[in-house]
Amino acid sequence: MATATYPLGGALAPTKRPALSEYLRWSIDHKIIGVQYMVTSLIFFIIAGTMAMLIRWELLTPTIDLMANGSSYNTLFTLHGTMMIFTWIVPMFAGFGNYLIPLMLGAKDMAFPWLNAFAFWLIPPAGLLLLAGYFVGPAEAGWTSYPPLSTIYSPDGQTLWALSIHLLGLSSILGGINFIVTIKNMRPPGMGWFQMPLFAWATLATSIIVVLATPFLAGALTLLILDRVAGTTFFNPVAGGDVLLWQNVFWFYSHPAVYIMVLPGFGILSEILSVHSRKPIFGYRMVALSSMAIAIVGFTVWAHHMFTSLQPELRIPFMITSFIIAVPTGIKIFSWIGTIFGGKIRLNSAMLFALGFLSLFVIGGISGVMLGAIPVDIHMHDTYFVVSHFHFVLYGGSVFAIYGGIYHWFPKITGRMLNERLGKIHFVLTYFGFLFTFFPMHILGMQGMPRRVAEYDPQFQNLNILVGLSAFVLGISTFVIIYNMLVSVVRGKVAGANPWRALTLEWQTSSPPPAYNFVGDPIPFEDPYGYGTDASKAYLDAMEARFGASYNPEKPKALPPTTSTPALEPSAGD
Amino acid sequence: MQRDLLELGLTKAEEQALQNRRTGIFIFQVSWILTFVCLAIVNWQMRFSSNWMPNPDDRLGVIIASIATGVLGASALLIRRSVMVVNNHHLSRFLRLWLMVIGLGVVFVGLIGYEWVIVPTGTQYAQVFRLMTGFHIFHAVCIGIYLGLVYVNGRKRVYNANDYLWAVEAGAKLWYFVLVAWLLFYVVIYWI
Numbered sequence: 001m002a003t004a005t006y007p008l009g010g011a012l013a014p015t016k017r018p019a020l021s022e023y024l025r026w027s028i029d030h031k032i033i034g035v036q037y038m039v040t041s042l043i044f045f046i047i048a049g050t051m052a053m054l055i056r057w058e059l060l061t062p063t064i065d066l067m068a069n070g071s072s073y074n075t076l077f078t079l080h081g082t083m084m085i086f087t088w089i090v091p092m093f094a095g096f097g098n099y100l101i102p103l104m105l106g107a108k109d110m111a112f113p114w115l116n117a118f119a120f121w122l123i124p125p126a127g128l129l130l131l132a133g134y135f136v137g138p139a140e141a142g143w144t145s146y147p148p149l150s151t152i153y154s155p156d157g158q159t160l161w162a163l164s165i166h167l168l169g170l171s172s173i174l175g176g177i178n179f180i181v182t183i184k185n186m187r188p189p190g191m192g193w194f195q196m197p198l199f200a201w202a203t204l205a206t207s208i209i210v211v212l213a214t215p216f217l218a219g220a221l222t223l224l225i226l227d228r229v230a231g232t233t234f235f236n237p238v239a240g241g242d243v244l245l246w247q248n249v250f251w252f253y254s255h256p257a258v259y260i261m262v263l264p265g266f267g268i269l270s271e272i273l274s275v276h277s278r279k280p281i282f283g284y285r286m287v288a289l290s291s292m293a294i295a296i297v298g299f300t301v302w303a304h305h306m307f308t309s310l311q312p313e314l315r316i317p318f319m320i321t322s323f324i325i326a327v328p329t330g331i332k333i334f335s336w337i338g339t340i341f342g343g344k345i346r347l348n349s350a351m352l353f354a355l356g357f358l359s360l361f362v363i364g365g366i367s368g369v370m371l372g373a374i375p376v377d378i379h380m381h382d383t384y385f386v387v388s389h390f391h392f393v394l395y396g397g398s399v400f401a402i403y404g405g406i407y408h409w410f411p412k413i414t415g416r417m418l419n420e421r422l423g424k425i426h427f428v429l430t431y432f433g434f435l436f437t438f439f440p441m442h443i444l445g446m447q448g449m450p451r452r453v454a455e456y457d458p459q460f461q462n463l464n465i466l467v468g469l470s471a472f473v474l475g476i477s478t479f480v481i482i483y484n485m486l487v488s489v490v491r492g493k494v495a496g497a498n499p500w501r502a503l504t505l506e507w508q509t510s511s512p513p514p515a516y517n518f519v520g521d522p523i524p525f526e527d528p529y530g531y532g533t534d535a536s537k538a539y540l541d542a543m544e545a546r547f548g549a550s551y552n553p554e555k556p557k558a559l560p561p562t563t564s565t566p567a568l569e570p571s572a573g574d
Numbered sequence: 575m576q577r578d579l580l581e582l583g584l585t586k587a588e589e590q591a592l593q594n595r596r597t598g599i600f601i602f603q604v605s606w607i608l609t610f611v612c613l614a615i616v617n618w619q620m621r622f623s624s625n626w627m628p629n630p631d632d633r634l635g636v637i638i639a640s641i642a643t644g645v646l647g648a649s650a651l652l653i654r655r656s657v658m659v660v661n662n663h664h665l666s667r668f669l670r671l672w673l674m675v676i677g678l679g680v681v682f683v684g685l686i687g688y689e690w691v692i693v694p695t696g697t698q699y700a701q702v703f704r705l706m707t708g709f710h711i712f713h714a715v716c717i718g719i720y721l722g723l724v725y726v727n728g729r730k731r732v733y734n735a736n737d738y739l740w741a742v743e744a745g746a747k748l749w750y751f752v753l754v755a756w757l758l759f760y761v762v763i764y765w766i
Contacts, residue, residue: 111594211605219612240626240698
């Protein structure tokens with residue numbers, strides 16, 4: 001049982017935030033790299049989000065009026081989709097993983113710090129390479145880049161697109177290897193697999209998918225590049241190639257990639273819901289193992305993206321696997337509802353976004369099951385129903401989890417609290433902006449509006465105006481959190497080590513954590529979600545005695561700035 | 575259990591670092607071999623979707639490839655031996671064996687490179703063959719260069735013992751990777 005006599009690890013030296021210049025250069029500190037990932041991906045998010053605004057602006061009317069021609073529109077949705085996936089969601093979760101995994105495991109850094117920095121520094125040039133396409137004729141074959149659109153009908157920017165994705169894939173693989181090794185080898189004594197925070201489980205499952213699936217993308221991209229620059233004909237059926245080859249290999253990576261983009265969000269959600277409900281995770285083992293189940297089953301569903309081009313006899317097996325993968329996801333949903341049920345819920349910004357995730361992701365999951373059914377898929381294929389589905393999963397799911405994660409861990413990363421009032425305004429604008437942007441797309445899709453078109457039948461205009469105006473609200477909402485972060489990092493209330501009174505190890509050090517995170521080896525509490533017990537209260541009180549009082553969101557009272565720099569003697573365990 | 579020389583006298587942090595390196599290189603191998611699996615699947619799917627496979631008489635024979643496979647297999651056995659030797663402090667003997675591995679690697683690349691050149695051009699068969707063997711040769715050459723660096727550094731004795739032993743172990747593991755990847759391609763290209 002945990003008691004206040006535990007030899008607690010922690011910071012001895014006064015901690016202060018690293019200088020801005022440290023974030024702009026090569027560093028092997030996982031915390032710096034984590035922030036580098038997050039800020040870089042936020043910049044790409046704004047760029048790709050601006051493209052989304054232009055797309056919606058164009059679609060306010062049924063005719064082309066904003067764009068010069070259809071190709072400009074094709075370029076917009078191609079780069080919007082590619083950047084949102086590869087330079088926003090994936091690296092943003094890598095940023096969370098980089099910052100949090102060593103802290104959660106009580107480690108001083110990632111297993112391979114140099115490799116970690118290298119993986120990050122592949123991302124900015126890769127993102128710029130994507131945008132550089134504008135100088136040579138940008139990619140316009142969609143983020144899926146099916147041949148022959150991506151081979152004989154696309155300008156040179158498509159080659160830059162493929163090179164860029166190659167770099168981003170390499171970055172992902174290196175990051176994935178690093179996460180797996182860190183989680184496997186660097187857990188502290190007393191932290192078995194089933195004492196690990198669920199975010200670590202989610203990151204592990206994600207990394208397994210990354211290292212097993214991304215090499216297939218690398219293979220496919222190599223063929224695409226050779227077809228484009230070396231005159232090969234792998235995808236040209238006239239010369240003995242196979243146009244469906246790309247689809248098979250691409251989706252063998254890209255469907256598991258959906259889980260790369262959402263599993264870390266599941267992990268974040270588990271942390272937030274438990275901490276802010278003050279309750280243990282309901283069915284911890286099932287949540288942990290369901291992440292692994294999703295990782296495994298995720299490799300068996302790729303061909304449901306190809307129902308319209310697949311041999312009929314192969315459709316039903318893939319339909320069945322597509323339904324099966326809903327089971328571990330459903331386990332998580334029930335577990336999260338069980339976790340918050342009867343809890344002492346703090347309805348702060350992090351919790352609001354977590355609850356927003358829960359409600360929106362369920363809608364995305366249900367529409368996913370619908371699309372997994374062959375007849376529905378054939379009817380809805382390439383319509384706005386599909387656009388709606390994946391935005392409910394990737395925005396309603398992943399982006400809401402990212403926002404929730406930012407509100408939850410910003411105090412740890414910066415030592416300052418985010419402004420709660422702005423957080424709630426951000427949530428309301430985002431939630432309703434999102435709902436009215438993407439829910440009507442279900443109706444548009446069912447009525448037959450195709451995706452990836454700049455011109456459409458005038459009968460769809462009213463709903464498109466509603467979608468467009470809501471999208472602008474959603475776009476504006478992003479600047480609320482950016483403003484909140486910029487102001488709070490300077491003027492926010494001092495957070496202290498553990499303002500949420502959380503039990504996982506990242507909170508058992510000062511905010512922001514010092515270099516190498518802990519002095520001595522921190523002792524994890526026996527159950528990372530064991531809230532509501534005397535033992536956990538004693539553990540948290542001992543931590544508070546060691547690190548000083550933290551900001552209490554329930555009884556707001558400003559702490560002096562010195563609170564984050566505890567002048568404590570090392571304990572016996574240091 | 576007998577410990578490698580590499581594992582003796584390490585601090586806790588160094589032991590952790592060694593364990594991380596070993597796990598890391600294993601995961602890298604598992605991950606990257608899948609790129610080769612991907613290309614093998616590409617070969618397989620393209621054969622089934624379009625009828626470009628030449629008659630057996632018009633394909634490259636298995637003799638040169640089989641000799642190359644034997645050479646590569648022998649080099650893998652030698653590299654295993656050389657790791658054992660260096661763990662017994664026989665640096666000069668290790669260097670001789672290591673050089674033989676590099677030499678056999680050069681022979682392997684030369685033989686497959688010859689096949690790469692003589693395959694009849696202008697066919698889908700040649701295209702897929704060149705893609706697969708070229709991809710493999712690229713890896714063999716890169717890892718071969720790494721083995722060369724290990725050799726040069728061994729001659730100059732520029733590494734401290736632990737770093738050097740790890741470099742040897744990593745080089746051997748990467749060379750096994752070259753062998754496994756080739757065996758996969760050898761079966762797919764020449765036998766199926």
